[in-house]
Amino acid sequence: MNEFLAPILNDIGLMARPALFNLYFAVASIPLGFLFAIFFALGKASPNKLISGFCRGYIYAFRGSPFFIQLFMFYSLALAFNLSLWKPLGIDWLVLNPLVLGPLILTLNTVAYTAEIFYGALMTVPRGEIEAARAYGMSGLQTFRSVIWPHLIRLAWPAYTNEVVFLFHATALIYFTLPVIGDQKDLMNMAGELFERDYNAVLHFSVAALYFLAISLAIFLVFGIVYRRLTRHMPGASRVRWSFSRL
Template sequence: MERLWQEFANFAPAAVFNIYFALASIPIGFVLAVFLALGKASRNRLISRLSRGHIYAFRGSPLFIQFFMIYSLALSFNIALWKPMGISWLVLHPLFIGPLVLMLNTAAYTAEIFYGALRAVPQREIEAARAYGMSRSQQFRRVIWPNLIRLAWPAYTNEVVFLFHATAIVYLALPVIGQQKDLMMTAKDRFERDFNAYLHFSVAALWFLAISLVIFFLFGLVYRRLMRHMPAAPGLRFMPKWLR
């Protein structure tokens, strides 16, 4: 047990990279997803088709291949564009490419969640707001968005957890620079030393479980806040059923 705890503590610096990839991609991915969802629902055919194309491309292809494709595109523009601008070290860096790909990927999945929630917003509330004389921006801020985010939040919570789990393949698809090793690369390196797969990969899994539990807890608090006007506000259950 003592060795397991020591191993768990040794993995802490590696977990920072996984947390960084998630935190760096979630905010921009969230905003982009809102625009993609609204674009998909737009009456403008060009905007709708472009939004649908992005959603289809990133939902329909494996994330592992997306890392390769975007890194290859960055390499192809390296000599012609990035080097003359002096930013090739940044554009080709895993700490930049990783969040970029994850952001584009989660934006596609989240946009589909938001689009479904947008379609589920009660039409009578929108009609009431329109009859009250609200502008389209007021309708969105006061009626559509509050309903949309409440409907989408449970599914979006799952998407954030899936995104955090997806950080496990960043350094499997991109080059490792220096000592930048996440949980999976650290487990892989330690496994190659003593071939104790059970210990090292179990510790990596425990880190993912622990951080996922924190995500469920924090997003559950936000959901209770969103549903505070309900008489019996349901909360997201982040504990296993046999522990409740």
């Protein structure tokens, strides 16, 4: 039994630090992605054709192209401007660092997907409640904060939970495109490095998968708590339970 568990425990220990890089990429991109997605969702619903067209085009471009290609294109653009822009300014070490470029590209990607989720929820907000708020004398900001936003975020939260998990999974692609600097290794890098030593793909990549499963479960649990908080005032809310059937 010890001979069976020892390699697994050894891999778990070796991959603990690399897992932090995957977590970092996700955590660093979620807040800005969430914030900008709100503006893009509202922009897509805007009566202004220029604003709406720009937001629709952005969302379509990032949702319609593979994340791997987005990584490659933005890193290529960053390299193209290196000698002419970044190096003279002395910020080439910062701009070309995966710890900066990775979260930036992830943010651009998640903004598109999250904005589409928020836009779909926005379209289901009851028009009667919005009109009632305006008739009551609320300003546009007050209407959004008191009427539109509570409906939107409650309706969008289950789908947004999935997007956060997909975003975390997408971090596995970053070091396939961006350079590994120093000891920057994520789960896939470390699993590949261990595989090259003994060619035991089942062991190393299974342990990497376990990390992804464990962190994904933690995300589901945390976001489930938030969802119960968002729906606590609804009839039968005490009976609402977060389950994987909602995901």
